[in-house]
Amino acid sequence: xxxxxxxxxxxxxxxxxxxxxxxxxxxxxxxxxxxxxxxxxxxxxxxxxxxxxxxxxxxxxxxxxxxxxxxxxxxxxxxxxxxxxxxxxxxx
Numbered sequence: 376x377x378x379x380x381x382x383x384x385x386x387x388x389x390x391x392x393x394x395x396x397x398x399x400x401x402x403x404x405x406x407x408x409x410x411x412x413x414x415x416x417x418x419x420x421x422x423x424x425x426x427x428x429x430x431x432x433x434x435x436x437x438x439x440x441x442x443x444x445x446x447x448x449x450x451x452x453x454x455x456x457x458x459x460x461x462x463x464x465x466x467x
Contacts, residue, residue, distance in 0.1 A: 377402070377403060377404070377405045378402065379402045380400070380401050380402075380403070381400050382398070382399045382400075382401065383395040383396055383397070383399070384396045384399075
């Protein structure tokens with residue numbers, strides 16, 4: 376942990392090896408840095424999860440409301456049929 380490493384890359388083809396790239400330096404994390412990074416990201420992860428869950432709940436409620444409303448809506452044919460039945464019942 377906490378070490379610095381230098382890397383160089385070169386290509387290998389059927390003709391042979393190419394030249395090395397420039398040096399790239401990387402440092403590994405210290406032992407406690409990883410847990411700090413996770414703790415720093417935890418609110419972001421929890422917030423994203425809750426936001427996604429809220430979106431799904433709202434979408435489900437909207438879909439159910441649309442389905443429920445469309446099933447409750449009476450068609451004009453049903454309305455006319457009811458009027459016809461009640462008119463026939465009065466004249467009998």
